[in-house]
Amino acid sequence: MLRYVVLKGVTALVVLLGVSFLTFALTQLLPGDPAAAIAGPKASPETLQQIRKELGLDQPILLQYARYVSRVARGDLGRSYITREPVVSALLDRLPATAFLAVTAWTLGAALGVGLGCLPSLWPQSSRLVFTLSFLGLAMPTFWLGLILLYLFAYRLPVFPLGGFSSSGVVLPACALGLGLAASYARIVMTRLSEVMGEDFIRTAKAKGLPRSRIVVRHALRHALLTVFTLLGLDLAGLLGGVTLTETVFNWPGLGRLAVEAVFNQDLPMLMGTVLFAAVVVVVVNFCVDASYAWVDPRVRADS
Numbered sequence: 001m002l003r004y005v006v007l008k009g010v011t012a013l014v015v016l017l018g019v020s021f022l023t024f025a026l027t028q029l030l031p032g033d034p035a036a037a038i039a040g041p042k043a044s045p046e047t048l049q050q051i052r053k054e055l056g057l058d059q060p061i062l063l064q065y066a067r068y069v070s071r072v073a074r075g076d077l078g079r080s081y082i083t084r085e086p087v088v089s090a091l092l093d094r095l096p097a098t099a100f101l102a103v104t105a106w107t108l109g110a111a112l113g114v115g116l117g118c119l120p121s122l123w124p125q126s127s128r129l130v131f132t133l134s135f136l137g138l139a140m141p142t143f144w145l146g147l148i149l150l151y152l153f154a155y156r157l158p159v160f161p162l163g164g165f166s167s168s169g170v171v172l173p174a175c176a177l178g179l180g181l182a183a184s185y186a187r188i189v190m191t192r193l194s195e196v197m198g199e200d201f202i203r204t205a206k207a208k209g210l211p212r213s214r215i216v217v218r219h220a221l222r223h224a225l226l227t228v229f230t231l232l233g234l235d236l237a238g239l240l241g242g243v244t245l246t247e248t249v250f251n252w253p254g255l256g257r258l259a260v261e262a263v264f265n266q267d268l269p270m271l272m273g274t275v276l277f278a279a280v281v282v283v284v285v286n287f288c289v290d291a292s293y294a295w296v297d298p299r300v301r302a303d304s
Contacts, residue, residue, distance in 0.1 A: 008290055012283045019279040020072065020272075024065050027268045037266040038081050055081070072276070078269035087273035090258065097165045098254035101247070102239030104174040109181025110232060114225070116182065117189025121197060121216045130190055137183025143245040146176035150249065163251025173250040177243060181235055185228055192224035199223075230289050237285035 035051040036043065043051075052058045056067065071078060077087035116134070120127035149172045154162045161169045196202065197220055205215045244256035251257075255274055262271035 005291055008287055012287050015283055016276075016279060017069075020069060020276055021065065023272050023275045024068060027272060028061060030263075030266065030268075032266050034081050034266045034268055068272070077273040077276070080270045081267045082265050082270075087269050090270060091255065091273060091277055094253060094255050094258050097252060098243075098247070098256070099240060100165070101170055101173055101177070101243070101252060101254060102236065104170050105177035106181065106232075106236045106239055108174055108178030109235070110185060112178065113182035113185025114189055114221075114228075116186035117193065117224075118216060118221060120190050121193045121220065122213060127190070130186060134183040134187040134190070137179055138187070140180070142176055142180050142243075143249055145179065146173065146246055146249045149176055165253050169250070169252070173243075173246050173252055176246055176250075177239065184231070184235075188228050188231065189221075189224055192227045193220055196220045196223045229292075233285050233289040234282070237282040240281045240285075 033048070034055070035048045035057065039047050039051055049058075056064060059067075068078075075088070077091075079086055080090060083090075116130050119130050150162070153159045153172060160172050163169060193216065197216075202215060202220055205219055243254070244259055246252070247254045247256035248260050255277065259271060259274040261267070262274065
């Protein structure tokens with residue numbers, strides 16, 4: 001088990017190093033000059049050169065990257081080019097909003113998806129309805145669904161606010177994200193339950209005269225949920241990393257919107273910080289899920 005965990009830990013570090021390099025390389029390809037964005041359109045060439053020197057932008061690319069990795073290893077993600085605020089502080093300020101939205105959407109998607117996925121096993125005549133709903137949910141883009149919800153329930157029927165970090169403002173973005181997750185979970189649970197219901201232990205439970213609802217909920221569902229366990233963890237990690245389009249559409253002050261603002265402002269440290277933070281969340285959660293699977297099922301360790 002220890003060898004498996006160490007191997008996964010080394011793999012995670014390599015992935016994070018690769019993400020940091022790709023992010024740094026892509027930011028160098030962005031159009032525009034960060035020094036000009038900071039100084040304004042009327043800045044003199046001397047001023048621009050001075051700003052580039054202060055920020056280290058006049059150094060060779062590889063040297064800039066080496067210094068960046070060295071700072072990140074010490075927990076220093078740099079300072080924003082625009083506000084001069086430490087990137088870590090900005091991330092921590094936006095994290096509660098993203099975490100609130102992520103947990104709400106994830107909970108809604110998991111509860112609704114598992115519930116819908118169980119319906120065909122409880123009432124077989126509902127299988128076509130659940131299949132159609134899950135297909136529509138998977139086919140519908142999240143940002144498009146968000147715009148529809150915003151138009152219907154914040155503009156035409158002003159039931160919810162247009163945006164902002166609040167308990168009422170989280171409803172629409174959480175629905176936009178959660179409905180897509182629910183469609184995915186419903187399809188997986190429905191398929192897995194149809195397979196589990198043909199197992200020997202299910203036939204034994206039926207022979208004992210147990211109610212169908214008890215067989216599905218108490219026996220079959222437990223085995224079906226093992227399939228979606230990894231997906232649940234990765235989806236939560238992705239949501240915690242920031243949902244760019246949804247946060248932008250709903251004016252939600254989270255990490256995704258912070259990344260969009262960094263792109264428009266050519267704020268490279270802030271952009272690299274948000275991307276690296278999202279990568280860390282995904283890698284850490286994936287590592288925890290893999291370790292949990294290996295602890296529960298020794299075959300996973302043997303295969304690795």
